[in-house]
Amino acid sequence: MLNNSSIFLDYASTTPVDSRVIDVMLPYFNQSYGNSSSIHRMGQQAENALEESRHTIANIIGATDKEIIFTSCGSESDNLALRGVAFAQRENRNATHILISAVEHHAVSNTAIQLGELHGFDIETIPVDQYGLVDPEEVKLRIRDETAIVSIIFANNEIGSINPIHEIGEICRSLSVPFHTDAVQAAAHLPIDVNSLNIDLLSLGAHKFYGPKGVGALYIREGTPIIPAQTGGGQEFNLRAGTHNIPLIVGMSEAFILAQSDHDERNNHYSHMRDLLLSTISETILETRITGHPSKRLPNHASFAFHNVDGNTLLMMLDAAGFACSSGSACKTGSPEPSDVLLAMGLPPEWALGSLRVTLGQQTSSEDLENFLDTLPNLVDKVRQLNETN
């Protein structure tokens, strides 16, 4: 019964830190541990590591060094982007309209909600299609003179769908509205060039691509109006106060190099397994829908909705059976609420409560997947039986 070994199929939630990343981080904990703001040589070493890391990341995404701001995580990057730009735009030109999509990560949607409720911004939500994708024309229709920022997620965490970022960016560029995208999921798998994609602000989080937790970055195109969301010392070009976490920043940089090299080879490997998941589960389990786009989705990401299944119970049973998965929206309190993202795609609640996200990673083997595919139908049956008896 209780399987004490666990197969991790939840790489969209987080990833193990690559051992090569750990190696480059270690010296910065207790050897080159200086404060990058200090005058002395220890400080200079730290500053050098910081700036090298910044340069590495900037180089990969086509940015200049001073366009990269280190933060503590993807959520903080989202917060800085939305708050920083919204307040600056209101200050500069009384622009108080914020456009987000209906499938944003909570770091964006809840930030926007607070900007609306407490600070008087006008928040408008762009609907998505049945795959959770934003139509660029819908963005164009909604941009107004007083639009302060547009924020559209690059690839959604719950359903893996990849938005037409290039086209949306083009529209924002032509109408001179700053365009932010949360690329926290996308950056682990997709090549990112902020120039060809017309991106003005882009959020990254290291732990999604085999880097450490607790570090992220925000790309801010030069000239974008923004004020700091966290004030204090003058770090990060006066945009993000706080002593630099050098070991984590160095780790993020190293992890990003690894993530952004050899995409194709890795993605082929993932997408083959992903497609096997999508097709097999659709075939073997009755009343199953694939959530998100069938092909315009992250290569490692498969997600489903099962009719009349309590998604949380299914996750617990999977865990007891030795498989760590997710429903896409973390809920550990035992109070199930249907996911906003799935509802926004038009999924009825009795489907939206039964969601399952299976995300693959470097450690996932075909054998793991076979075991998973053998186990899942039986567990879905059991949860459905529980639903019936109660």
Add this chain to the structure above:
Amino acid sequence: MSGGVDSSVAAALLVDQGFDVIGIMLRLWSEPGQESYNRCCTPDAMALAKQVAAQLEIPFYPIDAKNVFYDQVVELFIDDYVQGITPNPCLRCNRHIRWEFMLNHALAFGADFMATGHYARIQKKSDRIQLRQAVDLTKDQSYVLHVLDQEQLSHARFPLGEYAKQEVRQLARDFNLPVADRHESQDLCFLGDGDYRDFLTRNSSQAITEGKILNLDGETMGEHDGLAMYTIGQRRGLGISSGTPLYVIDKDTERNSLIIGPKGHLYKQKMWADIVNWVSISPPADPFQARVKIRYKSPEEPATIIPLGTDKVEVHFENPVRDITPGQAAVFYEDDICLGGGIIRKSS
């Protein structure tokens, strides 16, 4: 696992005995706005239960049971009061929530057994499994477990049945569990800190329909605030002055009247119960002697049990018994074996 001493020690004992253990917490219904007072599943209680599970290195799964708990326990609790009877919701919770809903989940998780922190014992006797009282009679909970059937008992484990409460607290200290000194939960979980009367006032206008207080001759003695606000045997708070003390003797739901009278009328020699479940024995055909508890904490009274079919009984007490309350369970014992029990309907 509720985050309390008993379920935590039960889990620790099982881990110690080498079982593969999964911790389950039920997320039960709370009155909107009162969530942080619910005695069994507040965020604090969950944090403690998680901490215990982490310490024992077992998985911990909180399961949502709000709707099923509301439908099967809370709603019927209110209904019973509307009907003029005094329910014990723990019985329905054990029957439908713990030993149906939660057991079904546990079995679906692949478990062979489900253990709780109840104080009771089980013993296999030839072809039946018997439910027995706990060694610590002051904590014995066989009263609320009499609703179980043989299938449920076959999966049940009560690791605390052999221990006294003080020993369980000591075990909690020995296991270094962060719950050793948590105080006991006493009242109904979903009432939070409040009184059931306040709860009914907020949740059922029907349960608090005012009416007449009558004496045994049918004469009007005053007004009552709703039958649900009174309990059989209650003396204070009737608002009636009289030479001899007057007590609530009965509730006449037909006329929405509270019947009061002198103390002597509280003592009854006979009562009838239905929905009888014979937990440890085959349904008996013939009258037999047993000890009877008419409430969770009442003393055991010797009586003759006369079966009326398989799920009804008439009970003749050896000595008159005070405050027999319709809606409470009557549970029958022989030695330390809980034979079964049912719901009290009337007495005379």
